[in-house]
Amino acid sequence: MPFKHTISGLILAGGRATRMGRVDKGLQPFRGMAMVAHVLQRLAPQVAGVAINANRNLPAYESYCTPVWPDELGGFEGPLAGLQTGLRHCDTPLLLSVPCDSPFLPDDLAARLHQALSEQDADLAVAVTMEVDESGRLRRQVHPVFSLLKTSLLPQLSAYLDSGNRRMDGWYGAIRVAEVLFDDAAAFRNINTLGELQQYEHGAPANAPTLAQVVGCLADYDPEALPVRHAQRIIGEFITPIEAVEQLALRSALDRVLAADIVSPISVPAHDNSAMDGYALRGADLPGDAPVTYGVVGTILAGRPHALTVGPGQCVRIMTGGVMPDGCDTVLPQELAALVNDAGVTIAPGVIRAGDNRRFKGEGLMAGTPALKRGKIIRPADLGLIASLGLAEVAVRRRLRVAFFSTGDELRSIGQTLDAGCVYDSNRYTIYGMLQRLGCEVIDMGIVKDDPAELEAALRSACENADAIVTSGGVSVGAADYTKQIMAALGDVTFWKIGMRPGRPLAFGKISSNNHSAFLFGLPGNPVAVMVSFYFFARAALLRMMGAESPLPLLRVRSTTAIRKKPGRTEYQRGILGSDADGRPQVGITGSQGSGILRSMSEANCMVVLHDEQGNVAAGDLVDVVLFDGLV
Numbered sequence: 001m002p003f004k005h006t007i008s009g010l011i012l013a014g015g016r017a018t019r020m021g022r023v024d025k026g027l028q029p030f031r032g033m034a035m036v037a038h039v040l041q042r043l044a045p046q047v048a049g050v051a052i053n054a055n056r057n058l059p060a061y062e063s064y065c066t067p068v069w070p071d072e073l074g075g076f077e078g079p080l081a082g083l084q085t086g087l088r089h090c091d092t093p094l095l096l097s098v099p100c101d102s103p104f105l106p107d108d109l110a111a112r113l114h115q116a117l118s119e120q121d122a123d124l125a126v127a128v129t130m131e132v133d134e135s136g137r138l139r140r141q142v143h144p145v146f147s148l149l150k151t152s153l154l155p156q157l158s159a160y161l162d163s164g165n166r167r168m169d170g171w172y173g174a175i176r177v178a179e180v181l182f183d184d185a186a187a188f189r190n191i192n193t194l195g196e197l198q199q200y201e202h203g204a205p206a207n208a209p210t211l212a213q214v215v216g217c218l219a220d221y222d223p224e225a226l227p228v229r230h231a232q233r234i235i236g237e238f239i240t241p242i243e244a245v246e247q248l249a250l251r252s253a254l255d256r257v258l259a260a261d262i263v264s265p266i267s268v269p270a271h272d273n274s275a276m277d278g279y280a281l282r283g284a285d286l287p288g289d290a291p292v293t294y295g296v297v298g299t300i301l302a303g304r305p306h307a308l309t310v311g312p313g314q315c316v317r318i319m320t321g322g323v324m325p326d327g328c329d330t331v332l333p334q335e336l337a338a339l340v341n342d343a344g345v346t347i348a349p350g351v352i353r354a355g356d357n358r359r360f361k362g363e364g365l366m367a368g369t370p371a372l373k374r375g376k377i378i379r380p381a382d383l384g385l386i387a388s389l390g391l392a393e394v395a396v397r398r399r400l401r402v403a404f405f406s407t408g409d410e411l412r413s414i415g416q417t418l419d420a421g422c423v424y425d426s427n428r429y430t431i432y433g434m435l436q437r438l439g440c441e442v443i444d445m446g447i448v449k450d451d452p453a454e455l456e457a458a459l460r461s462a463c464e465n466a467d468a469i470v471t472s473g474g475v476s477v478g479a480a481d482y483t484k485q486i487m488a489a490l491g492d493v494t495f496w497k498i499g500m501r502p503g504r505p506l507a508f509g510k511i512s513s514n515n516h517s518a519f520l521f522g523l524p525g526n527p528v529a530v531m532v533s534f535y536f537f538a539r540a541a542l543l544r545m546m547g548a549e550s551p552l553p554l555l556r557v558r559s560t561t562a563i564r565k566k567p568g569r570t571e572y573q574r575g576i577l578g579s580d581a582d583g584r585p586q587v588g589i590t591g592s593q594g595s596g597i598l599r600s601m602s603e604a605n606c607m608v609v610l611h612d613e614q615g616n617v618a619a620g621d622l623v624d625v626v627l628f629d630g631l632v
Contacts, residue, residue: 013100026100038103046110053082122178283354331357403462473525503529574604
C-alpha cells in the first residue's frame with residue numbers, strides 16, 4: 001500500500017467499561033487474547049504505526065509495544081477526547097481511528113477510506129454499513145469511530161470540544177466528509193457487554209443483515225437465473241476469514257497461509273558483494289583508450305572477513321559473494337581479463353563499465369521491509385526466503401476444517417453391493433481430493449440418506465465440528481423439499497439456479513447449531529457439476545476463509561474445433577491443452593460434455609471457460625482456459 005506511510009492508527013480504549021464489570025474492554029480476553037490485540041493485529045498492517053488511547057491500566061496496554069496516549073481533555077470525555085489527543089501526537093498527515101472493542105474490523109479499512117478521501121477531496125472519510133432495524137428493513141448506519149481524517153483538522157476539533165459539544169459526529173458540519181459503504185456490517189460490530197463477549201466467542205457478530213436481505217437489495221437479482229459472476233461476488237462478500245493463528249516451525253509451514261507480514265530483520269545481502277568470480281576495482285580507474293594493468297593486492301573469499309584496502313591502479317581477487325572492499329564499485333569477471341600474470345591483471349578498454357557485477361546491500365531485501373505479505377500461501381521458494389532471514393518459526397492461520405458428505409438413497413460406498421438403480425459414490429472422493437489440495441483439515445461424514453432426521457443430524461454435527469460444510473446432491477429441481485427446508489431452517493441459506501453449464505443448482509449460506517456456525521456450500525449431484533461448482537464457487541470462498549486470495553488465472557489460446565454455445569449462460573467445457581506444429585498453445589474439448597461423464601474430467605488437463613455473453617466458437621477463435629495443473 002503506497003499510502004501506508006501517510007497514515008497513523010489510533011485504537012480508542014479510553015472508556016470506563018461500566019458494562020464490562022469495570023474491566024477495560026480492550027483487555028477483555030477474547031478468542032485466546034485480549035480484544036485490543038485482535039484490533040492491533042488487524043490494524044497494524046494497514047498503517048505506518050499504531051498508538052493506543054487509554055486512561056487506565058497503561059502498563060497493560062504498553063506491553064503491546066506501542067505508544068499509549070491518555071486523554072488530555074480529562075474527565076473521560078468520550079472518544080473525541082482520545083481523537084483530539086491522537087491528532088496532537090500524530091506525526092503523519094492522516095490518522096485512522098478504530099475502537100478497541102471491534103475485533104472484526106476489515107483488512108481493507110485504511111485502503112478504502114484513503115481512496116474515498118483522495119477521490120472526493122474530503123477532510124474525513126467514515127465507514128458506513130447497511131443495518132437491519134427493528135422492523136426488519138435495511139438502513140444506512142454511519143460508524144464515526146471508524147474514520148480516517150487529516151491531522152490538520154485539530155483546530156476544528158478542539159474548537160468543537162471547547163464549545164462543550166461531545167457527539168462523535170457532531171462536528172462533521174464544518175468539514176468535507178466522504179462516506180464509504182462496506183458490505184460486511186458484522187466487521188464493525190462493537191462488543192459492549194460480557195454477554196455479547198460470550199456470544200461472539202464462538203461465532204460472528206449477530207444482527208448483521210441476512211444473506212437474503214443483502215442479495216435482495218441487488219439490482220436485477222433473480223435467484224432463478226443468477227449470472228456466475230454475481231454469485232461469485234455475493235459469496236466473496238459474505239465470507240469471513242477464520243481468525244485463529246498458530247506458530248509453526250518453518251518446515252511445517254509449507255502450504256499454510258501467513259497470518260502476518262514477515263518483516264525482514266536483516267538486509268539481503270548484508271553487504272555490497274561481488275556477483276562474479278573476478279577482480280574488484282575502482283570504476284574510476286577503468287582504462288580509456290589503451291589497456292591498463294592493475295596490481296593485485298590480495299584475495300577475498302565469500303564468507304571471510306577482510307580488511308583489505310584498494311588504492312589507485314590496484315585491484316583485488318574476489319570470489320562470488322565476497323564483500324566488496326571500501327572504494328571498489330566494479331568487478332571484472334575473470335574470463336574478461338586480457339592478461340593475468342605476476343605483474344597483475346590487464347584490462348582492455350570498453351570491456352566493462354563502472355558499477356558492473358556488484359550486488360548492493362539490501363538489493364534483494366532491505367531490513368525493516370516486508371519480505372512476504374499476510375495471506376500468502378507458503379510455497380517452497382518462500383521457505384527458502386524465510387530461512388535466508390534467519391527465522392525459524394512463522395505465524396500461520398490454523399487449518400480450515402471442512403466437513404463433507406453426499407446425499408441420496410441411490411448412493412453406495414465402495415465395497416457395498418451395487419443394487420439395481422444404484423451408483424457408487426464418486427463425489428466424496430473428488431471433494432476429498434479437492435479439499436486436500438487446498439490444505440484443509442477434512443471430515444468425511446460419508447453418505448446421508450434421504451431422511452429428514454438423518455440430514456438434520458448430519459448438518460448439525462458438521463456445523464459443530466467444522467468451519468465449512470460441502471454437500472453434494474439434494475439442491476436441484478425435484479430434490480426432496482425437506483432438504484432445502486432443513487438447510488434454511490438451520491440458518492441463512494439461499495438457493496440459486498446459476499446461469500451455467502454444467503452445475504446449475506447451488507445452495508450457499510451459513511447455518512448454526514449449539515452456538516457454532518459454519519458456511520454451507522450445497523453442490524449439485526452430478527459428478528462433473530460437483531467439480532465445476534467447487535472450483536468456480538467454493539474454492540475461492542474457502543481460500544478466503546483461510547485468509548488467502550488465489551484467483552484462477554485465465555489463459556487465452558486458440559480452439560482447434562468449433563464449439564456450440566448459447567449466449568446467456570457461462571459454460572465450462574473440459575479441454576486438452578497442447579501445442580500446434582509451431583509450438584503455439586491450442587486447446588480442444590474432450591468430446592461429450594455430459595455432466596455425469598467423469599471420465600472426460602479425468603482425461604482433461606484444463607477447463608475452457610465460455611462466458612455468458614459469448615456465442616458459438618469457430619475453429620481458430622481465441623478462448624479462455626483455466627489449467628488444472630496446481631488446481632486439481
